[in-house]
Amino acid sequence: MEIARRNLVRWFSGRRLVRAEADDTRIFRGAERRHFEELSGRLESLVRRGKYLLFAFEGGRGLMGHLGMTGKFVRRTEGQVEPHSRARFHLDDGHVIHFSDPRMFGRMEPAPAPLLRTLDPVGLLGRDPLADGLTAGQLAEAVGSSRQPLKVALMDQERLAGLGNIHAAEALFRAGLHPSREPGSLTPAEWKRLVQAIRATIDFGLKEQEGEEPVYLEEGRSENPFLVYGRAGGPCSQCGTPVESFTQGGRTTHFCPKCQPRSGVHASKPRAGKR
DNA sequence: ACCGCTGTTCTCCG
DNA sequence: TCGGAGAACAGCGG
Numbered sequence A: 001m002e003i004a005r006r007n008l009v010r011w012f013s014g015r016r017l018v019r020a021e022a023d024d025t026r027i028f029r030g031a032e033r034r035h036f037e038e039l040s041g042r043l044e045s046l047v048r049r050g051k052y053l054l055f056a057f058e059g060g061r062g063l064m065g066h067l068g069m070t071g072k073f074v075r076r077t078e079g080q081v082e083p084h085s086r087a088r089f090h091l092d093d094g095h096v097i098h099f100s101d102p103r104m105f106g107r108m109e110p111a112p113a114p115l116l117r118t119l120d121p122v123g124l125l126g127r128d129p130l131a132d133g134l135t136a137g138q139l140a141e142a143v144g145s146s147r148q149p150l151k152v153a154l155m156d157q158e159r160l161a162g163l164g165n166i167h168a169a170e171a172l173f174r175a176g177l178h179p180s181r182e183p184g185s186l187t188p189a190e191w192k193r194l195v196q197a198i199r200a201t202i203d204f205g206l207k208e209q210e211g212e213e214p215v216y217l218e219e220g221r222s223e224n225p226f227l228v229y230g231r232a233g234g235p236c237s238q239c240g241t242p243v244e245s246f247t248q249g250g251r252t253t254h255f256c257p258k259c260q261p262r263s264g265v266h267a268s269k270p271r272a273g274k275r
Numbered sequence B: 001a002c003c004g005c006t007g008t009t010c011t012c013c014g
Numbered sequence C: 001t002c003g004g005a006g007a008a009c010a011g012c013g014g
Helices: A002-012 A033-037 A113-118 A136-143 A150-154 A165-175 A188-209
Strands: A017-022 A043-049 A052-057 A061-066 A072-077 A085-091 A095-100 A107-112 A244-248 A251-255
Touching: A002 A043, A002 A052, A002 A072, A002 A095, A002 A188, A017 A033, A033 A107, A043 A113, A052 A113, A061 A113, A107 A113, A136 A150, A136 A188, A150 A165, A165 A188, A165 A251
Parallel strands: none
Antiparallel strands: A017 A085, A043 A052, A052 A061, A061 A107, A072 A095, A085 A095, A244 A251
């Protein structure tokens, strides 16, 4: 999301939005497409809160965006077709920015710019490690009270905003913490390791993804850039032990049983990894 | 060709 | 309240 924000800022810089138009799809949820199509002029600010983007256009019109699982913003030239394009910003430099999203889990919801930050669920988001900074104490306070498994708690956007399935797994691997740890059982030293691991994971992701296109999904890119995510059955990048996977909160969790030892975890059943 | 995955979140139950 | 299951949807790889 942060990479998407940076790309959009660059693409809009010094340009004007001359026409916004969109197909009538569920990406608008409750909001009205015609308000999207009323957007125009300069992009005055683009703020990211967790996985949400808040656009403020000249004239006070705004937009809340979310990429869902498969949404992305791509820049094309006028007339070029983009598969699964759902909404489009036509700029005065001959470029068109498409919001492309095959599964339509993403969202584009126009709203008056001054109201964007107060919108549910944006108003419910927890601290954003990148935008707000995050100390070990703040992390412990936000996540330590959860009775969910640690990884599930890390992904709870009301506790901490921005971590998804990949980054949560990666951060836990870097911190050497088992995903099923009870948040209340972490020591101050472990919170410190975790906060540093979250920072490292975000930094790595930003470096990895910089450029115009979403790298991991980019065509031709088949290499897995992550330390444990998607490596079930393969060797741990650190110790060679086979990476395992299991389901937590409806999502697949990948971890190394040796680097992320179980201590004080509640019962769960790792299965040998596939792939 | 079919099956079972998938970078998310919301709603509906018990 | 909380937590798990299912749903919303389409594509891709085994």
